[in-house]
Amino acid sequence: MLEGKIIKFYRERQNMMQKDLGSGICSSTHISKIERGLTEVSKETIELLAKRLGIDMKSEIETYLGLDSLLKKWHEAIIMKLNSKAESIKKQLETVPLLHMPDIYRSYTLILTRYYLLIGEDQYVDSLIGEMDRWLDLSPYDKNMLLHIKGIHGLLKKETDVSISFLHEIDPTYYNNQEYYYHLAFAYHSLNSRVLAYYYAEKSLRFFTEERIFTRIIEAEMLMLIQVEQDEYYHPKESEYQRLIEMTENLGLKHQRSMLIHNLAYQQVRKGDFEKACEYYEQSMDSRDPETSYYLGSLEGYINSATRQGLKSTEELLQLAEKGISLSEKINETTFKHFFHLHKYNLKNNKEEYYQYLEKEVFPYFKKMGLVLLIEHYSIKLFDYHMEKGNTAEANTYAKFLVEKYRQKDYFV
Template identity: 55%
Template sequence: MLEGKIIKFYREYKQVKQKDLGEGICSTTHISKIERGLTEVSKETIQLLCKRLEITMENEIKNYYKIDSLLQEWHDAIIKKIPSKADTIKKQLDGIHLLQIQDFQRTYTLILTRYFLSNLETYHVERLLAEMATWSHLSPYESNMLLHIKGIYYLKVKSDFFHAISFLKEINLSEYSNREYFYDLAVAYHSIHSNVLAYFYANKALHFFMEIRSFSRMIEAEMLMLLQLEQSSDTSMESSEYQRLIEMAEDYGLGSQCALLHHNFAYSLLRNGDFESSSEYYKKAVDFRESHDPYYLGSLEGYINALSKHGHTSKEKLLELVHTGLETAKKANNMTFLHFFTLHQLKINGRQKQYFEYLETEAYPYFKQMGYVLPMEHYGLMLFDYHMDKGNMEQANAYAKGLMEKFRKNNQFV
């Protein structure tokens, strides 16, 4: 009986004992049976108990069903990446005491963790993960949603892509209807340069986003697929595809998607040696983002890199941008970009010896520790060349060994 659940919740919430609640109305035993839904109870008795608890049963029943609907809408807004709607619904839920009733507590905690993950509020995410670690007897849906949350956490917060994949691959699709996790799998595989699997899961995610009619997420999935095709596609095709997606995002006012598309297109242009156009698109990505945006530093670093390679920007302007990057990275405690901006600073100032000393003793070990494959390969080759030029064969061989491991094959020749 729903009325019994509501009475029990408010009695415990207001720290009222059963005997005190029932005094002059009914016995403690009867209160216990009402709360457990084991007895019929008159409307008059319910009204008297509600009056003592200072609640209106009709309103609380409406709130109960409203919570169920709001939780579904909240999760949907998070999946579709509609932050304004997600924020509004959270505020609505925060004002409803009944949210803490046992029926909703776990669902609310899971969705709240997703909400904090979407805002990269790491402290709250880790606090809730610790709380959920004490849970037992999870439903199949709760178990799978928790796996999804852990996958996103290791993907976005820890940058531990292999752990992210291990959690996401455990999800049982027959017990979990949110196929959004295909996109997270695709991002994780993209991050370890497994292009075929990244494309495969991005395509599955695209079909899901089409089903739920999330235009912004469709663009994200298509963009991720495009990134995988870059290795085999010609530049003109890539440009037209990026331009198409950028125009679509701009037409629908999708700011974060525009920023991401400009950033990825800039990187594509950078790889193809068009440094001037690359710097222009990186600048657009920077302008779209606030400094507290977790992707701001990446776009700013790319902008500095493209400008430096283009060679038409003054040393003073470049160092000013680097200073902004260093200060922002320090404030965010982002060691990855602290290393990148420090390397830029040393290079722009022409301090080659200090550049390679810092790279060898600080930046490269960090990239290796974090498992960042592309920086490890790029800087490993740079350090190999540097030591070869200096005649430091022992140091050069140490980096050569690491580079050769990538190409080692398990062949069975004589």
């Protein structure tokens, strides 16, 4: 009986004994049976108990029955990355004491953790995951949702291997949120494993298309496009990006539009059209908050393209590099801080300082963070540098990483 569950919840919430609640109404034994749903009880008795607890039973029942739908809408808003809607529902839920009923609390906590992952509040995520790890007798759905949460958390912490391990444990038989395929795709993208990244991005695209989640359709298609454009034999048409950009404009998706323009700029860099790359990077920066890593990424791309274009003065580009360093330090973005320092040494033509900084500061940091694509790129640069100087032993330390990555079983004589 739902009334009994609600009575028990509010009685315990108010630290009231059963005998005190039932005093003058019914016995503590009868209260116990009501709370456990083991006896019939009159409407009058329920009203008297509710009055003593200071609640409106009809309103509480309506609230309880509506919570499942509201939690589902909250989760959907988070999956769709509708931050404002997710925040609004969170505020609405925070006014509902019944969220702390045992049969609702777990669902609420799981979705709350997804919300904090969405807005980047890591300090809350760590605490909530620690609490959920102590839960016993998880339902199959809750167990798989917790694995998904840990996988996303691993991605944000740049613990890619850990993230992949959690995400591969998910059993889709019990977990219908196939959004996790996108997170698997992103994890493999971080490891520069393009085939698997494309494979899982395509699976996530099918899910987002079926659910008509347009924001995520664009993200999945963009991730797939990034994988194929890395192939030296593949030359994606600019129209593929323009189609997605037009979709973001029609849907009012400013963040996704900026991401697409940023990636389109990088495509121009690969084609050697640095003038067009600069134009796109400027467009991307114009629509971003300067105190974000997204802005820094476009600023770094602009400096790189403008340097290669050769039309901007060294002084102007150095000022932009200093701006990048300052912003990176302000928001604690170490990766971009290193990039802007490398740009400074490069612009000043300080080759020795460039490679010393790269070897002593930048490369160890990339290895620590597991940034595979950057490790591969700078391993080659450092290998070439040491070979040019005749430092064979040092060069081989960087060659070893690449050899191990591409080592295969020996099928030949």
